[in-house]
Amino acid sequence: MVAQIIFIVITLAAIALFSYNIKKVIRNIQLGKSADRLDQPQKRFMTMLKVAFGQTKMFFRPIPAFLHLIVYAGFVIINIEVLEILIDGIFGSHRIFSGLGFIYDFLIGSFEILALGVWAGCAVFLIRRNILKLKRFSGVEMTKWPRSDANYILISEILLMTAFLLMNAADAKLQVLGSQHYTNAGAFPVSQYLQNLLPNSEAALVAIERGCWWFHIIGILLFLNYLPYSKHFHILFAFPNTYFSNLEPKGEFTNMKSVTNEVKAMLDPSFIPEEAEPGRFGAKDVNDLTWVNLMNAYTCTECGRCTSVCPANITGKLLSPRKIMMDTRDRMEEVGKNIDKTGNGFDDGKSLIDTYISREEIWACTSCNACTQACPINIDPLAIITELRRYAVMEESQSPASINAMLGNIENNGAPWKYSPADRLNWAKES
Amino acid sequence: MSEQLNFEVPTMAEMIAKGEEPEILFWVGCAGSYDERAQKTTRDICKILHHVGMKYAVLGTEESCTGDPAKRAGNEFLFQMQAMTNIEVLNAYNIKKIVTGCPHCFNTIKNEYPGLGGSYEVIHHTQLIQQLIDEGKLKAEGGESFKGKKITYHDPCYLGRGNGIYEAPRKALEVLDAQLVEMKRCKSNGLCCGAGGAQMFKEPEKGNKDINIERIEEALETQPNIIAAGCPFCMTMMSDGVKLKDQDKNVQVLDIAEITARANGL
Numbered sequence: 001m002v003a004q005i006i007f008i009v010i011t012l013a014a015i016a017l018f019s020y021n022i023k024k025v026i027r028n029i030q031l032g033k034s035a036d037r038l039d040q041p042q043k044r045f046m047t048m049l050k051v052a053f054g055q056t057k058m059f060f061r062p063i064p065a066f067l068h069l070i071v072y073a074g075f076v077i078i079n080i081e082v083l084e085i086l087i088d089g090i091f092g093s094h095r096i097f098s099g100l101g102f103i104y105d106f107l108i109g110s111f112e113i114l115a116l117g118v119w120a121g122c123a124v125f126l127i128r129r130n131i132l133k134l135k136r137f138s139g140v141e142m143t144k145w146p147r148s149d150a151n152y153i154l155i156s157e158i159l160l161m162t163a164f165l166l167m168n169a170a171d172a173k174l175q176v177l178g179s180q181h182y183t184n185a186g187a188f189p190v191s192q193y194l195q196n197l198l199p200n201s202e203a204a205l206v207a208i209e210r211g212c213w214w215f216h217i218i219g220i221l222l223f224l225n226y227l228p229y230s231k232h233f234h235i236l237f238a239f240p241n242t243y244f245s246n247l248e249p250k251g252e253f254t255n256m257k258s259v260t261n262e263v264k265a266m267l268d269p270s271f272i273p274e275e276a277e278p279g280r281f282g283a284k285d286v287n288d289l290t291w292v293n294l295m296n297a298y299t300c301t302e303c304g305r306c307t308s309v310c311p312a313n314i315t316g317k318l319l320s321p322r323k324i325m326m327d328t329r330d331r332m333e334e335v336g337k338n339i340d341k342t343g344n345g346f347d348d349g350k351s352l353i354d355t356y357i358s359r360e361e362i363w364a365c366t367s368c369n370a371c372t373q374a375c376p377i378n379i380d381p382l383a384i385i386t387e388l389r390r391y392a393v394m395e396e397s398q399s400p401a402s403i404n405a406m407l408g409n410i411e412n413n414g415a416p417w418k419y420s421p422a423d424r425l426n427w428a429k430e431s
Numbered sequence: 432m433s434e435q436l437n438f439e440v441p442t443m444a445e446m447i448a449k450g451e452e453p454e455i456l457f458w459v460g461c462a463g464s465y466d467e468r469a470q471k472t473t474r475d476i477c478k479i480l481h482h483v484g485m486k487y488a489v490l491g492t493e494e495s496c497t498g499d500p501a502k503r504a505g506n507e508f509l510f511q512m513q514a515m516t517n518i519e520v521l522n523a524y525n526i527k528k529i530v531t532g533c534p535h536c537f538n539t540i541k542n543e544y545p546g547l548g549g550s551y552e553v554i555h556h557t558q559l560i561q562q563l564i565d566e567g568k569l570k571a572e573g574g575e576s577f578k579g580k581k582i583t584y585h586d587p588c589y590l591g592r593g594n595g596i597y598e599a600p601r602k603a604l605e606v607l608d609a610q611l612v613e614m615k616r617c618k619s620n621g622l623c624c625g626a627g628g629a630q631m632f633k634e635p636e637k638g639n640k641d642i643n644i645e646r647i648e649e650a651l652e653t654q655p656n657i658i659a660a661g662c663p664f665c666m667t668m669m670s671d672g673v674k675l676k677d678q679d680k681n682v683q684v685l686d687i688a689e690i691t692a693r694a695n696g697l
Contacts, residue, residue: 060620251593252542256507260547263511282505309616311623311646316639364636367503367628368588373619389505403504406632410509414495415461416632425491427463427470428440428477 007089007217014221021228025298028336032291033279037244044243047378052242057376061305064128067121071157074118075235078111078164085217095171098185109187112168116190119161122154129154136304139313141323146231146302153232160219167212169194170205177202237299238377244292245378250369253386256281282390285351286332289387296379297329306371306381312364319364321371321381327356328384353388362388363400436474438481442491443524453488455480455559456526458540460533461496462663468670469532469663475692476532476556482697483568487530493520497539504629511547514539518549528552530559532688534590534662535627541594555590557600557661557687564606574696577607582690583614583655585646585669586621587662600661603687607694612653622646626664647672651682658684 037044050056055072058065087096098104129137129150137150169191174182179202198208227233234241258281261273283289306321307313313320331352338346353359365385372380392398399407406416414421446453457480463473480487498513517540521529529551531537541553554562563569571577582604590596597618604611616622625635625642635641647669650658658673660666663686670684685693 249538249542249594251538251589253502255511255543255546259507259511263508263515266512267515281507309620309622311625311642312636312638314622315635315642315645317636319636360636363633364638365628366588366623366625366630366642368623369592370588370620370623373592386503386505390507391505393505394508399504400633402633403629406629407501407504407506407509410496410498410501410513414513415465416496416500417461417465419465421492421495424459424464424494425440425442425489427459427465427473428436428489 001092004090004092010218011086011089011221014225018225018228021225024336024340025228027339028332029291029294029298031287031332031335032289032294033287035290035292037292040247043247044245047245047247048239048243051245051376051378052238055376057378060374067124070114070117071121071125074114074121074161077114078118080107081111081164082217082220085213089217094181095183095185098183104185105187108168108185109189112165112188112190115161115164119158119165122157122161126151126154126158136308139304139307139320139322140318141320141326142302142304146326149230149232150302152226153230156219156223156226160216160223163212163215163219165191165194166198167209167216170198170209170212173198173200174202174205174209177205179206231300231302234299234301234377237295241295241299242378244295246372246380246383250372254383256390280391281394282392283384283387284353284391284395286328286335288391289328289352289384293328293380293384293387294332296381296384297325297332299377300325300329300379301377302326303376305374305376306379309370309374311366311368311370317360317364318358319361324357324361324381324384325379328352331356353391357388359392359398361385362392363403434471434474436477438477440477441488443488443493444491446488447524451486452525454486455528455530456521456524457487457489458497458529458531458533458536459489459494460531460536460663462667463532464494466663466667468666472663472666472686472688473532475686475688475697476530478692478697479560479563479569479688479695482695483563490520497536499535499539500629500632502539502543503627504632510543514544514547514549518544518547521549521551526551528554530554530556532556532663534587534593535664538589538593555596555599555661557590557603558596560603560687560691561599564603569691569695571606571608571691571694575693577609577657577690577694580607580609580656581612581654582607582609582657582659583612583650583653584617584659584661584687585614585624585650585665586618587660587665588621588623588627590661591621592619600659600687603691604659607690609657612655614649614653616649622649624662624665624668626668631664631667643668643672644675647676651676651678655682657690658682659690660684660686 055069058068084097088094128134168188171182172188172191173195175184198205264271265273280288286294302322304322310319310321338348362385367382369382372382409416409418413419457476459473462469495517496513497517498510502510529540534555537553537555560569584600584604586597623642624646658669660669666684666686673679673682673684
């Protein structure tokens with residue numbers, strides 16, 4: 001009974017804390033401007049199924065895709081087991097689903113095989129990060145915290161899977177001993193090999209089984225509450241992020257409505273403008289971006305596929321699309337904390353541009369869309385870079401001198417170079 | 432094979448004056464109009480249109496920058512000014528279908544003009560060439576033979592990733608009976624030439640290599656006779672790269688329109 005009460009208290013506390021943090025995350029995302037991403041629900045749903053659930057974009061790199069698929073399947077499917085743990089925990093039952101008979105045996109057996117797969121997958125991931133030191137996992141933005149974050153996640157998953165398998169091994173051994181409460185149920189294709197490592201005394205086995213059970217469930221609740229602080233948030237955000245992702249051709253940039261109003265009014269004085277959101281042109285800080293840009297930042301799991309295909313980054317420039325996303329998230333969290341402390345409207349003198357992302361970075365982009373193509377969950381760093389450029393050019397008139405010259409040429413003679421419009425057809429006349 | 436055109440290029444103004452309507456408007460673009468190297472491609476597109484007897488016209492001096500480089504550089508004002516002025520001209524001529532000689536113009540007119548009141552059917556010249564081949568109106572005969580030549584095609588970002596057009600340019604090359612070789616990074620994984628996003632008009636940021644060098648090295652790895660391009664900016668970047676690598680004697684950089692024109696003796 002005491003155990004049940006402790007269990008319920010811990011679970012409720014974990015859920016409450018998680019809800020509290022999620023509310024803050026949602027509030028932070030809502031700092032962004034509106035963006036119309038509610039059209040074509042069917043196409044959006046299919047995109048989510050294909051890209052997030054089906055992980056289709058992962059398979060451009062088959063090895064990590066395969067390992068990731070196992071870890072992902074393990075994560076999703078083993079959660080059925082968590083459901084059983086929750087019910088057992090609340091009602092003080094043991095293996096409540098065991099009445100399902102051979103279906104239960106099949107389920108537990110598959111969980112064990114998956115658990116082993118997850119264990120091995122995470123071990124390989126750790127080796128790739130820490131021993132093979134794959135280039136994709138380094139870079140200026142990959143400072144101590146992002147590196148540790150990745151390792152904490154992988155180690156936690158290994159520990160959780162170990163606890164799960166040890167729990168089953170002890171359980172199976174107790175079943176053979178005919179121990180009270182330990183009904184004969186489940187199949188143990190993996191943990192049977194761990195049984196020999198365990199002691200033979202019933203009391204010790206019960207302690208191990210109970211210990212691992214508590215470790216597993218508390219571990220999962222802790223892990224849940226770690227998500228809002230971690231790059232691992234993608235396990236939740238991948239779904240809304242792909243649902244709300246850009247469905248238009250990648251080459252298409254948004255047309256700014258606020259500008260359309262001004263241009264139309266300039267060309268036609270009788271024009272009555274449609275309503276557009278107030279604010280500055282482009283983005284100086286995170287609240288000038290859209291909520292989609294900000295959700296993208298929370299979704300990023302810092303895998304570095306974008307940066308590894310970025311032509312600017314490949315050739316040694318400062319720009320790294322992954323850094324754009326990480327900076328946006330860091331700045332958003334900072335703004336969020338400012339609001340917590342001092343309420344809305346507090347100016348800390350910092351901004352996304354300059355404090356976090358330098359001019360040199362945004363001007364190195366070729367807008368080639370390699371980053372958006374490479375992202376397995378449709379994050380769009382280019383949209384943020386474009387907004388920062390818009391701010392620099394339209395609000396500050398600060399762009400490289402040669403860009404200014406190009407803009408001046410378009411304005412004056414309708415071409416990015418200094419040629420006379422009268423000469424536009426000369427190619428047809430000369431050789 | 433003279434570079435000079437032995438026919439007149441009709442302008443929209445002339446056509447309307449004669450009371451005629453073209454089947455398609457050829458949007459030449461700034462590079463195609465002014466850049467000497469790109470002008471060759473422009474003339475070859477005209478030769479192809481003339482050869483198949485398609486009724487076409489250009490805007491001539493009424494054409495102006497689509498606003499693409501302004502938009503990519505962040506100057507939305509200038510972009511929309513250009514766009515609306517161009518749309519006014521296009522709509523006044525009642526244009527329905529446009530072929531462009533540049534993926535940047537193609538992307539801008541096709542995707543960004545509709546929201547500002549300019550909706551047209553827009554194709555890139557490699558798509559036109561592919562359609563003409565499919566319809567049997569264009570073959571690869573009567574001109575230079577490309578048989579057995581090694582050709583590698585460089586995907587322009589705004590045609591490939593930007594608009595998902597990977598096959599049309601390749602089909603246009605397939606009829607040549609040449610040997611098509613792909614670079615390591617191709618199609619959706621293609622590497623930019625370094626000119627997009629208004630980079631064409633500025634010096635690159637500090638780094639350890641220029642992007643076009645990285646790309647040309649990859650292209651040269653395929654040991655091609657010809658590097659095929661579909662974009663005037665890629666053309667500049669790739670040609671510069673070949674020259675810097677001292678390979679301009681062995682490797683030609685040609686637009687798909689030029690290759691097609693040559694294969695047909697135009």
